[in-house]
Amino acid sequence: xxxxxxxxxxxxxxxxxxxxxxxxxxxxxxxxxxxxxxxxxxxxxxxxxxxxxxxxxxxxxxxxxxxxxxxxxxxxxxxxxxxxxxxxxxxxxxxxxxxxxxxxxxxxxxxxxxxxxxxxxxxxxxxxxxxxxxxxxxxxxxxxxxxxxxx
Amino acid sequence: xxxxxxxxxxxxxxxxxxxxxxxxxxxxxxxxxxxxxxxxxxxxxxxxxxxxxxxxxxxxxxxxxxxxxxxxxxxxxxxxxxxxxxxxxxxxxxxxxxxxxxxxxxxxxxxxxxxxxxxxxxxxxxxxxxxxxxxxxxxxxxxxxxxxxxxxxxxxxxxxxxxxxxxxxxxxxxxxxxxxxxxxxxxxxxxxxxxxxxxxxxxxxxxxxxxxx
Numbered sequence: 510x511x512x513x514x515x516x517x518x519x520x521x522x523x524x525x526x527x528x529x530x531x532x533x534x535x536x537x538x539x540x541x542x543x544x545x546x547x548x549x550x551x552x553x554x555x556x557x558x559x560x561x562x563x564x565x566x567x568x569x570x571x572x573x574x575x576x577x578x579x580x581x582x583x584x585x586x587x588x589x590x591x592x593x594x595x596x597x598x599x600x601x602x603x604x605x606x607x608x609x610x611x612x613x614x615x616x617x618x619x620x621x622x623x624x625x626x627x628x629x630x631x632x633x634x635x636x637x638x639x640x641x642x643x644x645x646x647x648x649x650x651x652x653x654x655x656x657x658x659x660x
Numbered sequence: 661x662x663x664x665x666x667x668x669x670x671x672x673x674x675x676x677x678x679x680x681x682x683x684x685x686x687x688x689x690x691x692x693x694x695x696x697x698x699x700x701x702x703x704x705x706x707x708x709x710x711x712x713x714x715x716x717x718x719x720x721x722x723x724x725x726x727x728x729x730x731x732x733x734x735x736x737x738x739x740x741x742x743x744x745x746x747x748x749x750x751x752x753x754x755x756x757x758x759x760x761x762x763x764x765x766x767x768x769x770x771x772x773x774x775x776x777x778x779x780x781x782x783x784x785x786x787x788x789x790x791x792x793x794x795x796x797x798x799x800x801x802x803x804x805x806x807x808x809x810x811x812x813x814x815x816x817x818x819x820x821x822x823x824x825x826x827x828x829x830x831x832x833x834x835x836x837x838x839x840x841x842x843x844x845x846x847x848x849x850x851x852x853x854x855x856x857x858x859x860x861x862x863x864x865x866x867x868x869x870x871x872x873x
Contacts, residue, residue: 513708522739546736549705577732583704613689613697614707 512621514590518553526550541574545581552588564588579605583615590622593629598622668712668719672832673849674825675740677765678750679758680729683784686815687750688726691825696816703728706740713826715833721853722829741772745841745849746780746828751799753783753812754791759799766806776841777849778831782824783812 530547533539544566551563564585571581582605589598602619606612676684685707689697692709707726712719725744727737741747747769751758762781769779781803783794796812803810809827813820835841836850843852 513706516708519739519742522736526736542732542735545732549736580704580732609701611699612701613685614701614704617707 513587513618514621514625516553517555518550523550523554523559541570541577544570545577549584552584552591557592560588560592579608583618586615586618586622590618590625593625595622595626668721669853670718670720670833670836671851671853672720672722672745672829673743674722674724674746674748674828675744676724676726676748676750677737677741677769678729679752679755679761679765680731682729682750682752682755682758683815684726684729684748684750687748687782687784687813687821687824688724690815690818690821692724694818696818702730705733706737711825713829715826715829718833720829720833722825738768738772741769743847743849744773744777745832746778747773748780748782748824748828749808750782750784751794752785753794753799754785754788756793759783759794762802766808773849774845774847776835778828778835779806779808780824780828781808781810782820783810784815786812786819787814787816 526543526547527550530539530543533543548563548566548570551559551566554560554563567581567585567588571578571585574581582601586598586601586605589595589601599619599622602615602622605615606619609615676688678684680702683700685703686697686700688707688709689695689700692711703726705728709724709726710721711724712721714720725740727733727740749762749765749769751762753759766779769777781799783796783799799812800810802808809831811820811824811827813824815821832841832850836843841848841850843850
């Protein structure tokens, strides 16, 4: 566990807050609180489908409940970063920083997202250079074979 | 920092709890960055910080969960208490209401952590002595009655901040040494990490076998 993007919700917690949300949904009256608590758990799930569901719930809250906007923006950034939608995540971070430019918590999140993008970018380069080495090897083998047949 | 990322033998999990605006995030920031964060905005949900410290010659990584004090986050932040080896419970010496709520924070902590969890009470903002609303003596008495460790500290000047985090770690480490804290218990809040130097030992039997042949 190195940062907030690694953290995974326990299945008991997810179930607990899911139950409250569904009960309220069934009664046709979902509170912002229940929806947010459920969404907060969903975006910390290890399953991408849960995270996507959490993102939808947060978007809905963002559009309907002005008071909690900064919280929703923050967890929209976390959710998107966790499913590797880094550009979307950074978009939410930027929207947040337009309102609170010096927020350490969000600046730290931005740093973590950039670090991940960089790391995964480097992995891409490593794969590419590995391929170059492999091709180089094949060419070398080809030359060696050509030489041996020439003999 | 000179210590490598895996160069520690234990991980201790901490939580920081207490009312909104008592300076929990500022204490964390002062401890991890050695800087005071002025105009600290309200934390969203939880914040996370780490620092490697040394106790009795052992390197220990502290994983610190700083929880938001706003009531709207409390239901979910309660799940972060689980498996905490240390709990820093913070109030503001200039706001009596934050002190009055301590019993509710303490009840949560006792209910959601395990008996070996070390609870450290911090009276923050000791630099604002002129605006003091809670005396040292009564807080000390509250701490003693409830078996808590206690200091007054200032996230602004840094006074006693290191001490609070380090004394908590020493107490946890002592519990391990005394066998009061079971490292194998799922929710002890402590992980033992074999140090990098332990690896050659693990590899040793193989080389011994080679010699025997």
